Amino acid sequence: MTALETPPTDAPATPVQVLRTEDRRVGPVVGKAVGYVVMTVAALGLLLPFVWMIISSLKTNNQVFTVPVQWIPDPVVWQNYLDIWTRSDMTTWLGNTLLLSVGVTFLQVFTGSFAAYGFARMRFPGRDLLFLVYIGTIAVPWQSYMIPQFVMLSDFGLANTLWSILLLQAFGAFGVFLMKQYFESIPESLNEAARIDGLSEWGIWRRIMLPLSVPAIASLTLLTFVNTWNDYLGPLIYLRSPELWTVQLGLKTFISQYNAEYALIMTGSVLSVLPIAVIFLLGQRYFVEGIATTGVKG
C-alpha cells in the first residue's frame, strides 16, 4: 500500500456529491439488475453439484443417469435414507468422526489461543524466531512429513488408534496464527488496565482476550471441525480397523463396494455433508469474518 501514489484529495466536495446522486439514478438500477443476474447464475453453478447429489439420493439407481436429466425424482425414494443405515456402518463412522472432530477442535482452540497470547502479548527472547518457525511450517505440506510422523506414532503404538488422528491434527500452526492475528487487533491498553488492576496474564487471557475474540474462536472452531470431519488422508493412513473408520473413509469403501448403487452412494454423500452444512449455516457469519481476519495482514 505504501507504494501507492496518492491522487489529489483536495478536490472540492460538492461535485463528488453531485456525481454520486446522478450515478445513483441511472447506472445502479441497471448495474444492480445485471449484478443480481450474474450472482444468481454463479450461485446456481456453484450449487448445482449439491442439488444433483440431493436429487439423485432420492431416486432409484436406474433413474440417476437418464437422458435427459430427470430433475424431479418420481417416485421419491425416501427408502434410501433408511437402507443406508442397515447396509453400511454409518452409525459407527459418524460416531468416530464426531468424537475426533470435537476432540481435535477443543485441543486446537485451547492450545492455539493460549500460545497465541504468548506470541501476541508477551515479550521474551526468541519469541519472534519461534513464531517464524511456526509460520514456516504452514508453507510445508503435511504430505511431505507424513512418513516420518507415521513411523514415530507407530513406534509410540498409536497407529490404528483414534489417538493418532487426535494428536496429529490438534497442534497445527494455523490456529496459533489465526488467533495471534486476531489478538493483535485488540487494543493493548486493555491489557495494561487489567495488569494495573492486578489480573495475572492467565487471567487476562481467560477473562479479557477470550471473551473479546469470539468471532476468531468461532471461526477457528468451525474451520478445525470441518477440516477434521472432512479429512481423508489422515484416517486412510492411520485407521486400519473398520470399527475406527471415519465417515470419509467409510464412504470411500462403501463406494468401492456398492459401485453400481448410485442412489445409495449419493445418499451416503448427503449424510456425510449434512452435519457440516448445518454447522456452517449456524456459524457462517463468524466464518466469513474470522477467515477475513487471517488474510488481512498476511
Add this chain to the structure above:
Amino acid sequence: MATNAVEERELVAAAGAPTPRRRPGSRLKWRNTLIGWSFILPNFVGFTILTLVPVLILFYMSFTNWNVFGVAQWTGVDNYARLVQDGSYHKALLNTLYYAVVHIPLTLAAALGLALLLNRKMRGVAFFRTVAFFPYITSIVAIAVVWNMLFSPEFGPINQFLTALGVDDPPGWTTSATWAMPAVIIVGTWREMGYYMLLLLAGLQTVPAELHEAARMDGASAWQRFLNVTLPCLRPTMFFVTVMLTIGSFKVFDLILVMTNGGPGQSTLVLSQYIWQKGFVENQFGYASAVSVSLFLICIAVTLFQFFWNKKKEA
C-alpha cells in the same frame, strides 16, 4: 507494535528503585520469559513432537532404505540417484506442475471475479458469499464422487449438456488420459475459489473509497480504476492468497485419489500420491522420504521466491 506494558513496568521498577536494587528488573524479565513460555508450551510440545521432529527425521530417512519392519540402513544418496532416473517420479512431478500452473491462475481469476462481484452493498450479498464458500467446506470424498458422476462420459449431465450445445464428440473426462487432469482441475477450482474469494473480499474492503472517488473524478474508467487503484491496494492480500494457493496446489491428493486414483495410466499421478503409494502401499519408507524431501524443498523454494519477489515489488 508499541512497547509492551510489562516492559514499561519493568522500566518503572528500575527507575523507582535506585542502584542498590537493580535485581528486580532482571527478575521481572525472567518472570516474563517464564510466563510467556507457559502460554506457548502446551502447543509447542505437540508441535515439536508432531511436526518439527518428523521434519528432521525426514531428511535422515531419505538417506536410508527404511521399510516397515527392518532397521534403517544408511544408503547415502542412493534414493536420490534413483529419483533422477525414476520415470514415474518425473511423471508425478510434471503432473503436479501441470495442476499448479493451470489451477493457480484459474482459481485466482475466478476468486477475484467473485470477490469483485460480491464486494457491493446489495441485499442478499451475504447469502451469495455463503453459497460461494460452501463447496470449500464440504467433504472431498462426496464432492469427488458427485463430480465423477457428473463427468460420466456417456450418461453424465455434463456431456449431455455439451451434446445439447452441439459438441459432437464430448470429452471422456476422468476416463481419458488427456481430459482427466482438466476434470480434476475444474473440480479443484470450483471447490477452492470461494475460500480465496473470502480472503480477497477482506482485502478489497481495505481499499480506501476516496481513492476510487478521486480516480473517477480524474475520468478513469472502471478498468483503469481496477488496474491503478484496486490492484495495487490488493497486493498484500494477493501475495498471501497466491502463496496459500501454491502450497495448496502442491499438496493436492484426496481429490485425485478419489476421482481418478492417479489414472488413467499415470495421467493424474501427483507427488503427494506418489509419496503415499511408495510409503504406505509399497512400504518403501526411505525412498518415499526422498520424494517427500523433494516436495518439501519445492514448496519452500517457491514460497521464498514469492516472498522475495513481493519484497522487491514493494520497494
